[in-house]
Amino acid sequence: MATLNLKNIQKIYPHSSDQKKAKKKKGEPEKKTNLQVTDQGVIAVQSFNLDIADKEFIVLVGPSGCGKSTTLRMVAGLEEISGGELYIDGKLMNDVEPKNRDIAMVFQSYALYPHMTVYENMAFPLKLRKMDKDEIDRRVKEAAEILDITQYLDRKPKALSGGQRQRVAIGRAIVREPKVLLMDEPLSNLDAKLRNQMRAEIIKLRQKINTTFIYVTHDQTEAMTLGDRIVIMKDGFIQQIGTPQEVFDHPANLFVSGFIGMPQMNYFNAKLVNEGGKYAVAVESCKVVLSDEKQKNLTAHKVQPQDITLGVRPSHMVLAKQPGNTLSAIIDVSELMGSEVHFHANANGKDVVVIVPTMNADGERIDSYHAGDKLNLTFSGNVCHLFGKDGKNLEF
Amino acid sequence: MNQVKKPVSVKKVILRVLLYFVVLDVCVITLYPYFAMLCTALKDRSEIFASIALGKSTILPVNVMWSNFIDIWSRAPMARYLLNSILIAGGSTVIAMLCGIPAAYALARMKFKGQTIFLGFVIVSQMFAPVVLLIGIYKVMGAMGLTDSILGLIFINAAFNQAFTVWLLRGTFMGISAEMEQAATIDGCTRVQSMLRVLLPVAAPGIVTTLIFIFINAWNEYTVALCLISTDTLKPLTVGINTFNGYNMIEWQYLFAASIFAIIPVVILFMCIEKNLVSGLASGGVKG
Structure with missing residues (x-):
């Protein structure tokens, strides 16, 4: 139970001597990622500002190398903070040892102590705090009960399956009743089925223990299902902070719109026009007037008519019966998923994915479309996402 | 199929025999000094100097002198x-x-x-x-x-x-x-x-x-x-x-x-x- 304040947090990895030599020779070090490189070194995280409320579940999500794990490790104290301030419950924690931060962490690799039994693993942090033996026993058994690992307490980690090991790792973290529970991709090493199961377990666990969670993942499903708020990161920068619904409905930029949502959002080169005080988007022969909410947002930001990238989620594309004010596309592949069909189509050279229910409201079966068939696509004015040339959402 | 298999198995057998032969050689070469050491340690002084070539002694000790191992402690x-x-x-x-x-x-x-x-x-x-x-x-x-x-x-x-x-x-x-x-x-x-x-x-x-x-x-x-x-x-x-x-x-x-x-x-x-x-x-x- 704690509040966290991360103020302008920055992480710079200094150049190694080899890199410095290479830089002297070539003038510029080799760039392996899009991270910013300065004279001081590679900037892994910068301008990270986030206030986390008590008992909040925050998910840091982003592609590999975006700085999410680095941020978590800075909160844990495993990485030095190069700049900015970290407060836990109002106390500055930048130079406090990990053991004195009252945090617990679950690692992707479980990081269990292989020479200790499950019981000893879970009791280890409590023993180090010189807790009373009976209290240790009570806490370990209670945590084991919550995580359903009571029958494995005498076993060594090597005699457990991946899922059981991860439960032990979580158990070791929760016995301490820490202020903040950090989880670094805890489900990445598990197979798909177990991952779904453990995800549900974490949601249940959260209801049972009162603490603040920071959870790192690259899996958007985990981010959407677990987080109270999601922090989406790329190249060391925060792209957007918001509730799962907010980031899904109102992505701040092209990156967020593409990262959140499966399958990925469809993009079209379009024009934003203003006709008689009403904003509309025009893609080829299709023109759609935007919803009132969007009209209001665009007017408030005094957005000028311009060339834009229009984003529409696959599930928001609608099949029109007749051609007219529509986009035409030819189906490349049709995937029947049971209750819905995914059409991968080609609209004037652009790949478009359309998700439609197998049966429409009139009882017509839509899965009767096949590869090579023509689709007439349309969308309504409230599901358009408008991105300017710089990739930013024009409504923001 | 059998005709194809037969020569392969013969080849395998030959290879295996060769392998054992090499292993045995290595073992003999490696272990012989220890064997000679043990044999000599168990011999009488006169037996050590008696010629094996002339048939007056053998590699293995004739009189096994376990006492040598006790004598070293006093000498x-x-x-x-x-x-x-x-x-x-x-x-x-x-x-x-x-x-x-x-x-x-x-x-x-x-x-x-x-x-x-x-x-x-x-x-x-x-x-x-x-x-x-x-x-x-x-x-x-x-x-x-x-x-x-x-x-x-x-x-x-x-x-x-x-x-x-x-x-x-x-x-x-x-x-x-x-x-x-x-x-x-x-x-x-x-x-x-x-x-x-x-x-x-x-x-x-x-x-x-x-x-x-x-x-x-x-x-x-x-x-x-x-x-x-x-x-x-x-x-x-x-x-x-x-x-x-x-x-x-x-x-x-x-x-x-x-x-x-x-x-x-x-x-x-x-x-x-x-x-x-x-x-x-x-x-x-x-x-x-």
């Missing part, structure tokens, strides 16, 4: 030599490990300037044969007043095994995920505690292997001990058994009986670590 201070060897090998193992573990930990887990150069320097120090350095060692030990002392030998053996210790342990530590120690620091350990309570127990197989290896190396060391130690009661076994190699005659039966006695601890230790040694070297060599 030389074997118990003293044994104690000295244990002190030297044990002491140098302890010192080499006490210095080697922190060094290997630092090299495996920390980044510092000149790390690569330091590692290279460590391995270079392993490349000198003790004989090359003998005069220098003698001078240094003389200056420190440790020429005729067990303590001097302990330091020298510890130093000679340091490079090996550092490299092997560094490999072992690098093969162990650092996340375990990080978990320990979050759980409440200091850095030293996380090393002592988590890293070292997990690295135990590698540590035991290194430990026994140093012990065996120090136990077998001969050259430096021969040059540095002049007092009879301070000699280790390797040098001490030379007592039977006298000015007037060599008492082969005692020399070999004492040699067999000296190699027994080494053989037992090797048997203990044989499996660990293979996995220890493998796990140390590859970053897991």
